[in-house]
Amino acid sequence: MATCIRFRSQKACSFLLFCLVCVGLMLTIQQLWLQRVGVRGDICSCTPYPHQPSNVPPLIAIWQEIQQPNHAPSDRRISHYDVNNSQTLVAVDPKSVAVDITSVNRTKYKLISPMTPRVGDTLHFHIEARNEAGHQIMDGGDFWFGVMESPKLKAATAARVIDHHNGTYSMYFLASWAGDVRVRITLVHPSAAIDYLRHSFRHAEKKVLWNGIFSSRTVKEKSLCWINHHGNMSNTCVYLPQRALHHTQLICNLPASLPCNTLSGVVGATSYAYQFQRVLTPNVAHLFTRAFVNVPLPFEKPSTIQETIDGRAILDPQLYSLPICQADLSRALSDGFWYNNHWQSLVCQPRIKFSKMNIQECLRGQNIYLTGDSTTRQWFAEIAKSLNLSSAADRQFKAKSFHLFRKDMKSNISLEFIFHPLSLHPSAVFVNFSIVRFEADVLHSLAKVPCQNAIVVISPWAHFPNYPWGSYVDWLEGIRDAYSYVKRTCPNIKLVVKTPHPVNMQWEMKARDWMFYQMKEAMWKVFQGSGAFFLDVWDMNLSYPSAPINMHMPNNVIQEEVSLFLSHACRR
Secondary structure, three states: HHHHHHHHHHHHHHHHHHHHHHHHHHHHHHHHHHHHHHOOOHHHHHOOOOOOOOOOOHHHHHHHHHHHHHOOOOOOOOOOOOOOOOOOOOOOOOOOOOOOOOOOOOOOEEEEOOOEEOOEEEEEEEOOOOOOOOOOOOOOOOOOEEEEEEHOOOEEEEEEEEEEEEOOOEEEOOOOOOOOEEEEEEEEEEEEHHHHHHHHHHOOOOOOEEEEEEEEEOOOEEEEEEEEEEOOOOOOEEOOOOHHHEEEEEEOOOOOOHHHHHHEEEEOOOOOOHHHOOOOOOOHHHHOOOOOOOOEOOOOOOOOEEEEOOOOOOOHHHHHHOEEEEOOOOOOOOOOEEOOEEEEEEEEEEOOOOOHHHHEEEEEEEEEEEEEEEHHHHHHHHHHHOOOOOOHHHHOOOOOOOOOEEOOOOOOEEEEEEEEOOOOOOOOEEOOOOOOOOOOHHHHHOOOOOOOOOOEEOOOOOOOOOOOHHHHHHHHHHHHHHHHHHHOOOOOEEEEOOOOOOOOOOOOOOOHHHHHHHHHHHHHHHHHHHOOOEEEEEEHOOOOOOOOOOOOOOHHHHHHHHHHHHHHHHOO
């Protein structure tokens, strides 16, 4: 009997030893795979509820750690890894030309970790780009959108994307609610298209054309006008708004008889699509057809996010030690998420909800200057409506109104919307230079004593994708320099920089979403350290669960944007 027991014990020990060896081997293989796809094995198991106190807010700390270079894959050539930005503003290799084109039908993606996610976990998806023949692509540069969503819950959040520059990409989502989720991954443009946009299209001149209107009491004449970055033009009318545009000039052909100083405004000469097509080279034209633009990857099997161990079904932002809303905040793992059609911001605190009472309390005694385009005019309309400042005349909100003003006498709030000049409109719309103003000029006008209690919102983007890149950067730097100037006299004046958002209008405005993304990154770099508040609305708009993204988003989104604005604008 004892011999039998001893024999069975030895057999059991051998079997146990064999199992331990197998488990060790499996863990080693898993670790090697995780290193190959660009992340340490422990990175996605990090908890957003840290046990040890830290000076860095958890969501910022997680994103900073994920971006460290040692998380990049080591088994393929990496020419550069930019830790400051995932889908980078600067070209990885300016001399490279993509040969392979990513095929969404052949490209693979999968969830790497955690395999059984809970609310609060960081989900890591790995994308391996392949061409139409199924071969792995060895260079990066594709432009991707990623959204994780639960349509029944009206819940969604956008991904952080890292390009490893070797044909693989990582998408990170913060698991913010419990339930079944699906991941919607879209190839906006393949790298060959991005290469053309980055190195050719965005630097080309004469992509923005107007008809200049020259007027006297008895005569009205037209001539062709355009933006010029650097250089002198002879036998033309040259306009130098140097304070606002630095090196950029407005050039117009000489009118038939009137002098150059009679220019009163402009009307659009051509459409966005025509101007894009006019400079598009034949060898890349096919990359901007429907087969290669905004193409979704096939849906994989939905994942299920479980509740936290203590039974939380929704992420609680209060547990994240969010920083106070202030200038120069660092980027975090997630800007927030939609749940039941409400945006839960994870950027900063306190979160001020959109309401008449909160608007009056936050903005009491303030002069609010909303500059920009029709997307900023939507802010004006929502705030005016909430303060009961609307009237029958406010049909102009939906018209081409370039200057609007309202005053809330009870709370002493003045609200002014000012369209910026040199915006591109249809030929029927006249942009009167006596009404519109450069943002830099608005700021300079505030640099006088006694100082105003003023907040200036800037958002130059929707009319600028065809601008030569140097001219757009000139525009931003003019605003930054003007803000530095006004702060020397009136240091309490606030500047809020509202970013672009994707519009998915590729057939009316080709390649615009990549250009808008570059503008967003340029805003971040130009205004970093300036003391301006950065209001990034990209992810909020991209992941909105109840309507397709568009230039003019529904009122629900606008109110959530204004809510973020209030969080920054309220006096502490």
